[in-house]
Amino acid sequence: MSDTQADSSDVREIRINPIVPSESVLVATARSMRPKKAEDLAPRDTRKHVETCPFCRGNEHKTPPQIMAWPDADDWHIRIVENLYPVLGDERAQAGFNFGLQQTIDGYGRHEVIIDHDEHGIAVHEMAESHLAGLFGVYQTRMRQLFESDDRLKYVLIFKNFGPAAGASIPHTHSQVIAMPVVPVNVDAEVTNSAAHYAKHHHCIFCALIDEALTFEATIYDRASGAVRRKINVGQYVVERGEKFIAIKPFASRYEWEVHILPLSHQADFLDMHDEDRADLARVMKRTMARLDAVIGGAQYNFFLHTVPHDGKQGAHAHSYHWHLEICPRTSIPTGFELGSGLFVNTINPEQAAERLRAITL
Ligand SMILES: [Zn+2]
Ligand SMILES: [Zn+2]
Ligand SMILES: [Zn+2]
Incomplete structure (x- = not known):
């Protein structure tokens, strides 16, 4: 089969990030979009102790x-x-400077x-x-x-x-x-867009996404033919659920195995997490990472915390912003298409990715 030949299960669609609409993802499961396989990635260091490592005990x-x-x-x-x-x-x-542009x-x-x-x-x-x-x-x-x-x-x-x-x-x-001394642009985009959503709908968009991930069930029919266009199942995006935290596969995932962890109850500031809730976060995190590691076969990733900025406006964003942890496993290297278009390419359907992550027995 040639590289460009499509099979019937291929998905090709541009998904809009519901929180930051200017950020879109091309979900394209066609073979031609698949980047080089992960076998090219260098293995990680799994040693317990390294004599020469400055971060090891004794050094x-x-x-x-x-x-x-x-x-x-x-x-x-x-x-x-x-x-x-x-x-x-x-x-x-050093003082900042301004000269023309x-x-x-x-x-x-x-x-x-x-x-x-x-x-x-x-x-x-x-x-x-x-x-x-x-x-x-x-x-x-x-x-x-x-x-x-x-x-x-x-x-x-x-x-x-x-x-x-x-x-x-x-x-x-x-x-x-x-x-x-500045609010990073990614965080600012989330804070600004979620505040706009709150002003219009009077609820936190992150809380709404959690509700959808947990309970949404719908069948979307084609208007003309009446054929089923898409079925959305209960809990389709949930990867792991704890008492206080949930791990979700975003609908518009930029990375094949991207997962976000959020507190189930609304909370804008990571600093407001109670001491007793940390155990549940730890459990959800550990189980999510174990699923990722098993599915990918040795996960290498970036994760980062997004929390409400302390820029004097945190009070205004207390109801609209919702802190979270974004986990982005790296299984491919961005190509010229991604760098040139600003469009992330995801070659695994996020619903199927969530299903595979859930199917891991821990
Ligand atoms: Zn070390
Ligand atoms: Zn919320
Ligand atoms: Zn974020």
Whole structure:
């Protein structure tokens, strides 16, 4: 069969992101769109301890200065240290400049590394739930400290690159914290669009998406012929459900195995998550990552936290914005089509991807 020949199950449609409509995804399961297979991806480092690794136990003196340790400095399982190569720094007080269309703003900020675990190559789904709950607690503590340390900081981005395919430059499992004086454009687009949705419909669009993912059931018929165009089933987008959190496969997923985790009850600010809810987040996270790892066969991914910016307007966005964690496994490299069009190409139908993730027995 030639590369361009389509089979009847192929899907070709452009899906509009319901939260950020300017962001669309081409779902094209045709063979010709399929990128190079994941076998080309370099394997991740799975060793437990590496003598020469500065992030491994016993090498604490080899890291930049320690900012925080959990549960304590002598017997740590998680550490936060300064980034050796910060993308933003607090020392340089360079003024912004304007010249014609050239504008800069001060690159003020903080860039720190969180050593997520004392075990070198451990994956998130291999970590104990209690450890993961501790990690989310560390995220909250550090985010709060940074916001309190300087009111110029408007956003604290916490993210993780896991595996060489996701751009991780240090093999020891770690997350990063970047505190910045601007609201990142992706977050701003979500905040602005969800506020507009709230102004019109008086409810949070993220809550509405959770409701749809959980309970929506519909059959859409063709107006002319009466044939069934699409069936939407109960819980079709749910990957994992906890008591307080839910993992959802977005309808307009940019990445084949992209999954979002959200609190089931409305909450705008990650910092407002209660201590007792962290265990459920840890459980949903661990189970979701285990599903991804099993389906992909060794998940390499980026994940990042989106929470309401502390830009003085967080009160106004408290009802319209809803914090979440976006997990984007990297199974292919963006091509010229994606870079040139700005359209993400997803070669796996998100409904089928969700089904395959749910089918994994844990
Ligand atoms: Zn290490
Ligand atoms: Zn909500
Ligand atoms: Zn988001």
